[in-house]
Amino acid sequence: xxxxxxxxxxxxxxxxxxxxxxxxxxxxxxxxxxxxxxxxxxxxxxxxxxxxxxxxxxxxxxxxxxxxxxxxxxxxxxxxxx
Amino acid sequence: xxxxxxxxxxxxxxxxxxxxxxxxxxxxxxxxxxxxxxxxxxxxxxxxxxxxxxxxxxxxxxxxxxxxxxxxxxxxxxxxxxxxxxxxxxxxxxxxxxxxxxxxxxxxxxxxxxxxxxxxxxxxxxxxxxxxxxxxxxxxxxxxxxxxxxxxxxxxxxxxxxxxxxxxxxxxxxxxxxxxxxxxxxxxxxxxxxxxxxxxxxxxxxxxxxxxxxxxxxxxxxxxxxxxxxxxxxxxxxxxxxxxxxxxxxxxxxxxxxxxxxxxxxxxxxxxxxxxxxxxxxxxxxxxxxxxxxxxxxxxxxxxxxxxxxxxxxxxxxxxxxxxxxxxxxxxxxxxxxxxxxxxxxxxxxxxxxxxxxxxxxxxxxxxxxxxxxxxxxxxxxxxxxxxxxxxxxxxxxxxxxxxxxxxxxxxxxxxxxxxxxxxxxxxxxxxxxxxxxxxxxxxxxxxxxxxxxxxxxxxxxxxxxxxxxxxxxxxxxxxxxxxxxxxxxxxxxxxxxxxxxxxxxxxxxxxxxxxxxxxxxxxxxxxxxxxxxxxxxxxxxxxxxxxxxxxxxxxxxxxxxxxxxxxxxxxxxxxxxxxxxxxxxxxxxxxxxxxx
Numbered sequence: 001x002x003x004x005x006x007x008x009x010x011x012x013x014x015x016x017x018x019x020x021x022x023x024x025x026x027x028x029x030x031x032x033x034x035x036x037x038x039x040x041x042x043x044x045x046x047x048x049x050x051x052x053x054x055x056x057x058x059x060x061x062x063x064x065x066x067x068x069x070x071x072x073x074x075x076x077x078x079x080x081x082x
Numbered sequence: 083x084x085x086x087x088x089x090x091x092x093x094x095x096x097x098x099x100x101x102x103x104x105x106x107x108x109x110x111x112x113x114x115x116x117x118x119x120x121x122x123x124x125x126x127x128x129x130x131x132x133x134x135x136x137x138x139x140x141x142x143x144x145x146x147x148x149x150x151x152x153x154x155x156x157x158x159x160x161x162x163x164x165x166x167x168x169x170x171x172x173x174x175x176x177x178x179x180x181x182x183x184x185x186x187x188x189x190x191x192x193x194x195x196x197x198x199x200x201x202x203x204x205x206x207x208x209x210x211x212x213x214x215x216x217x218x219x220x221x222x223x224x225x226x227x228x229x230x231x232x233x234x235x236x237x238x239x240x241x242x243x244x245x246x247x248x249x250x251x252x253x254x255x256x257x258x259x260x261x262x263x264x265x266x267x268x269x270x271x272x273x274x275x276x277x278x279x280x281x282x283x284x285x286x287x288x289x290x291x292x293x294x295x296x297x298x299x300x301x302x303x304x305x306x307x308x309x310x311x312x313x314x315x316x317x318x319x320x321x322x323x324x325x326x327x328x329x330x331x332x333x334x335x336x337x338x339x340x341x342x343x344x345x346x347x348x349x350x351x352x353x354x355x356x357x358x359x360x361x362x363x364x365x366x367x368x369x370x371x372x373x374x375x376x377x378x379x380x381x382x383x384x385x386x387x388x389x390x391x392x393x394x395x396x397x398x399x400x401x402x403x404x405x406x407x408x409x410x411x412x413x414x415x416x417x418x419x420x421x422x423x424x425x426x427x428x429x430x431x432x433x434x435x436x437x438x439x440x441x442x443x444x445x446x447x448x449x450x451x452x453x454x455x456x457x458x459x460x461x462x463x464x465x466x467x468x469x470x471x472x473x474x475x476x477x478x479x480x481x482x483x484x485x486x487x488x489x490x491x492x493x494x495x496x497x498x499x500x501x502x503x504x505x506x507x508x509x510x511x512x513x514x515x516x517x518x519x520x521x522x523x524x525x526x527x528x529x530x531x532x533x534x535x536x537x538x539x540x541x542x543x544x545x546x547x548x549x550x551x552x553x554x555x556x557x558x559x560x561x562x563x564x565x566x567x568x569x570x571x572x573x574x575x576x577x578x579x580x581x582x583x584x585x586x587x588x589x590x591x592x593x594x595x596x597x598x599x600x601x602x603x604x605x606x607x608x609x610x611x612x613x614x615x616x617x618x619x620x621x622x623x624x625x626x627x628x629x630x631x632x633x634x635x636x637x638x639x640x641x642x643x644x645x646x647x648x649x650x651x652x653x654x655x656x657x658x659x660x661x662x663x664x665x666x667x668x669x670x671x672x673x674x675x676x677x678x679x
Binding site: 015017018019020033037038039040041042044045060061063064 | 393599625
């Protein structure tokens with residue numbers, strides 16, 4: 001998985017929860033949860049969707065690494081490669 | 083009914099506020115509980131005085147009242163003395179604005195330190211506090227402010243722009259908007275909290291409100307119609323104080339953490355008033371749920387009493403399963419923790435046992451609702467826990483299980499009398515009014531208030547059974563209200579929002595069972611002619627509802643159904659939708675319209 005593919009995948013998974021999420025106003029290094037108002041149930045759904053699509057295992061301990069789109073994408077590319 | 087009773091040792095019983103349950107039930111009276119509070123000259127009683135000023139007057143002003151943990155993990159301590167001064171300042175701000183007794187002050191804020199000064203300052207001024215949940219969208223916010231006659235709103239710039247600004251013109255009664263924190267843009271008709279506070283005196287003579295004066299307004303949802311504003315009075319503090327002693331076993335030397343947001347009744351009764359009234363130190367976490375963060379706060383803040391929700395516990399269970407490597411809590415020092423309680427929806431027995439096995443403490447479930455204002459039924463610190471049960475009534479509370487008729491309502495005989503059921507039978511939970519935090523009405527809605535009572539009982543709308551020993555067991559809701567992550571959501575509010583969309587002909591909204599949240603909101607919609615069901619429209623409707631209702635209320639799933647089950651009078655039968663969702667028999671559908679005829 002390339003980084004761009006990972007980014008698209010995360011954006012797409014967020015869109016399943018917030019279909020009108022405006023990614024043009026959101027920087028890759030901005031915390032997206034606040035900006036898009038994802039609550040804890042939303043975040044859980046996001047993690048589940050991404051796991052289902054990529055097969056990458058995401059533990060609770062990894063959540064702090066998923067706070068921005070670019071960090072999320074980095075995490076996926078690194079862990080998918082293993 | 084219960085898999086395994088959890089017994090307590092004698093030491094736990096000796097240290098508890100409620101040592102002998104039966105004896106306490108016999109001897110307790112609300113009058114005596116009231117005498118433990120200070121009161122004000124002339125028979126006055128004011129929640130803020132009992133929560134803050136009393137401690138300062140009695141020489142405890144240096145004690146830490148709030149330990150505010152920021153999103154960035156910074157910690158700000160606020161003493162009782164500082165909280166008294168800050169709330170006095172805010173009371174002066176209100177007074178200077180001409181805001182007086184019984185005027186409604188709404189808050190729409192996260193769990194920031196200022197919220198507590200605003201809440202208590204409002205009460206000091208004799209005004210009425212109405213806290214809103216920050217995850218409500220513009221529609222629920224506007225509707226509640228309109229129904230509640232909001233005169234003042236305290237919020238921050240981001241929430242104001244997202245939730246309020248566009249609707250400001252529809253809220254002519256909203257005279258003042260106070261913005262907490264940094265303000266970058268120009269917002270006509272607003273003022274800055276910091277500037278107003280800086281100009282305000284930090285001494286204020288707390289208004290000696292009458293115990294029956296309105297103090298709090300909490301909106302809750304019913305099956306039909308608009309949200310209902312449950313009115314609570316200053317006397318409620320007597321119940322907050324007493325029940326926090328009994329059901330949360332709260333002592334003055336405790337470090338206490340209630341994870342509920344003050345936008346919901348739990349976060350006000352037990353996240354502001356009760357812990358302060360008991361003189362405890364309270365942890366306030368501005369951040370969102372995160373298992374690791376929560377364990378860290380429990381450990382670093384040396385939390386001793388923790389009041390949280392089943393959804394949160396189930397999320398922690400996912401993070402640290404019983405069977406897996408329980409490393410997460412093990413990495414944190416939870417040795418200060420001595421009591422865990424939970425409220426919001428029934429706590430499954432497995433979660434109670436998970437607490438015991440993984441955290442080292444069982445979880446004590448309890449039950450109450452917006453209307454009761456305080457905990458009514460609980461598993462107690464010194465008593466055995468029957469996992470899966472709501473517990474037993476608190477001292478001073480009388481409860482019964484009432485028979486229901488075929489229409490699902492409490493059965494009344496020709497004389498208007500109810501039938502109290504014996505142990506083991508399922509029926510509607512009812513409470514005998516008389517405790518101090520009982521709601522005094524739904525604002526501007528006497529008819530719906532009156533409909534909550536029969537034969538001298540308050541009807542809770544919850545279906546339960548009681549075992550022979552007095553433990554209550556939750557069965558389900560008696561109406562169509564949805565309980566998601568501990569929050570009550572009215573299907574009508576969600577349906578109304580969906581019907582605003584041009585494609586939607588009709589909508590039926592139900593709770594879909596969910597392993598974490600208990601239920602999540604699901605909408606079934608039928609479309610107007612000319613609109614086609616499909617993923618695009620589904621996404622559009624999800625986004626549409628979320629924009630209006632906010633994440634706390636909006637449906638998380640939308641399905642299309644051109645044949646929604648309806649009564650002959652055209653009402654959508656949510657009961658049938660729920661049965662279909664769960665794969666259960668649809669029950670009595672004799673009043674259902676035959677769609678094929």
